Amino acid sequence: MTPILDSRKLLAFTTLSRVGSFTLAARELHLTQSAVSHAIKALEDELGLRLFDRMGRRVTLTAAGKQLLEHAHKILAEMKMARADMAALVK
DSSP states (O other), X not given: OOOOOOHHHHHHHHHXXXXXXXXXXXXXXXXXXXXXXXXXXXXXXXXXXXXXXXXXXXXXXXXXXXXXHHHHHHHHHHHHHHHHHHHHHHO
């Protein structure tokens, strides 16, 4: 069975792609820089693809990263809508 993508790794991925820095992504996510780095490495290892080009302290998306970003935005948006729908049932 093929493993599914982990939402925490996707959130780290989308945040890093937006801010372009492990330090800034970690700060925004209230995680350590090491935790963000491990999440990205694990995601890249799972997919067998490099998602970012690292240039000093800055990162940019690879072609594979750009393609995953499109999916990640949709997946995270669906997860937020599911959470909102479930919260509406409680009210």
